Amino acid sequence: MLEKISFGTYRTTFQNPVHQEAINYALDNGVKYIDTSSNYMYGEAEILIGQALEGRNREEFTVVSKGGYIQGPNLQRVKEGWEVEELVEYDPNCFHSISPMFLEDQIDNSLQRLNTPYIDCYLLHNPEYYLLTNLKSDATNEDIDKHHSIMQERIEKAFAFLETMVEQGKIKSYGISSNSFAKQENDYHFLEYRYLLDYAKEIAGENHHFKVIQLPFNMYEKDGVPCAKYFHENGIEVHANRPLNAFYMGGMLRLASYKPCNDFDNLLAEVKKVDNKQLQILIDDLIENQSRFGFAGDVDDTIEYQVIPYIIQGIKLDKKYYKVIDNFLTCYKQNIKYSLGKITAKKLELAEPLDKIALEYLLKKHYISKVLVGLRTKEYVDKILTYTKED
Numbered sequence: 001m002l003e004k005i006s007f008g009t010y011r012t013t014f015q016n017p018v019h020q021e022a023i024n025y026a027l028d029n030g031v032k033y034i035d036t037s038s039n040y041m042y043g044e045a046e047i048l049i050g051q052a053l054e055g056r057n058r059e060e061f062t063v064v065s066k067g068g069y070i071q072g073p074n075l076q077r078v079k080e081g082w083e084v085e086e087l088v089e090y091d092p093n094c095f096h097s098i099s100p101m102f103l104e105d106q107i108d109n110s111l112q113r114l115n116t117p118y119i120d121c122y123l124l125h126n127p128e129y130y131l132l133t134n135l136k137s138d139a140t141n142e143d144i145d146k147h148h149s150i151m152q153e154r155i156e157k158a159f160a161f162l163e164t165m166v167e168q169g170k171i172k173s174y175g176i177s178s179n180s181f182a183k184q185e186n187d188y189h190f191l192e193y194r195y196l197l198d199y200a201k202e203i204a205g206e207n208h209h210f211k212v213i214q215l216p217f218n219m220y221e222k223d224g225v226p227c228a229k230y231f232h233e234n235g236i237e238v239h240a241n242r243p244l245n246a247f248y249m250g251g252m253l254r255l256a257s258y259k260p261c262n263d264f265d266n267l268l269a270e271v272k273k274v275d276n277k278q279l280q281i282l283i284d285d286l287i288e289n290q291s292r293f294g295f296a297g298d299v300d301d302t303i304e305y306q307v308i309p310y311i312i313q314g315i316k317l318d319k320k321y322y323k324v325i326d327n328f329l330t331c332y333k334q335n336i337k338y339s340l341g342k343i344t345a346k347k348l349e350l351a352e353p354l355d356k357i358a359l360e361y362l363l364k365k366h367y368i369s370k371v372l373v374g375l376r377t378k379e380y381v382d383k384i385l386t387y388t389k390e391d
Contacts, residue, residue: 002388006033008372013044042072050115066125067106070095096129100161128180175212182224214239220246232367239370254296257353258338261331
């Protein structure tokens with residue numbers, strides 16, 4: 001089953017040695033498929049992949065990347081005067097476009113970051129942002145028809161452009177990654193998928209290069225089943241993302257089990273030796289508020305995007321303390337996620353490990369070609385390798 005696992009690179013960066021170790025270990029141990037996007041850590045995930053592929057036989061690995069989001073540096077370019085066609089202004093921090101001029105820019109930048117002459121498959125990344133922006137709760141039937149028609153026109157134009165990228169050798173195939181494939185058909189933002197093959201055939205005939213669709217799919221989110229089966233039956237690969245993060249009963253659950261960190265008290269004692277008042281206030285706050293987390297992903301986000309930047313930029317500690325602090329924070333996260341995993345297993349009345357059950361559910365689906373798993377640590381790569389060998 002290892003051949004159905006794709007190394008997901010969301011929230012990975014070449015600047016993190018843990019991520020470097022994880023991807024190299026995965027590629028050394030049989031993982032051949034890698035999924036990324038131009039906006040994952042604003043391109044730093046693609047640089048990570050390029051570095052990992054250096055010195056390897058490129059033909060042995062399949063790299064999927066995506067384009068559409070305008071965030072970070074790209075958003076700054078727009079605000080400084082870069083005119084992007086068919087610009088969608090979703091919110092102040094997130095714009096979007098699947099116009100040919102924008103996609104060409106993104107493909108060229110991705111090729112440079114990936115340090116590769118070609119991308120195996122390039123996906124339009126959540127094109128439904130156009131619908132999310134233009135169709136609100138008060139939309140009339142006329143509004144719905146109008147904007148869905150424009151959405152389809154933009155996708156067809158993007159497909160025609162991507163066929164030219166195949167001709168130029170920059171990509172080998174293309175497709176769409178869409179959260180809206182997994183919505184119910186009566187949802188305003190459902191992305192109609194049954195025209196897509198027709199577009200590809202009208203543009204390039206039976207030898208078109210529309211090869212992959214990607215959608216959220218897990219044990220508790222199954223609205224995408226009709227879409228997945230439709231494309232499988234028509235020879236298109238179906239890639240499932242978010243296999244372990246499930247919307248359930250109005251909230252988000254992490255379908256994963258973790259081992260406890262038994263060295264917490266010793267690591268806390270080491271951190272407490274650091275003579276810095278700001279750091280100690282921060283550590284006390286983390287200890288006092290451990291119960292505030294209800295989702296494992298929130299723990300990672302808080303530590304990686306708030307706590308660590310504050311320590312580096314706000315407290316400005318001597319770097320000699322970084323290792324001690326990192327060890328403590330890693331253990332802190334692990335214990336919270338261990339507790340949340342236990343709560344989730346009890347709530348769902350499932351045995352553990354939860355991630356093994358959740359992955360087996362998808363890996364056994366004949367219409368699922370790949371399952372995207374975020375593999376940011378060597379330890380988690382090892383866990384996945386063990387699960388797939390057992391199968």
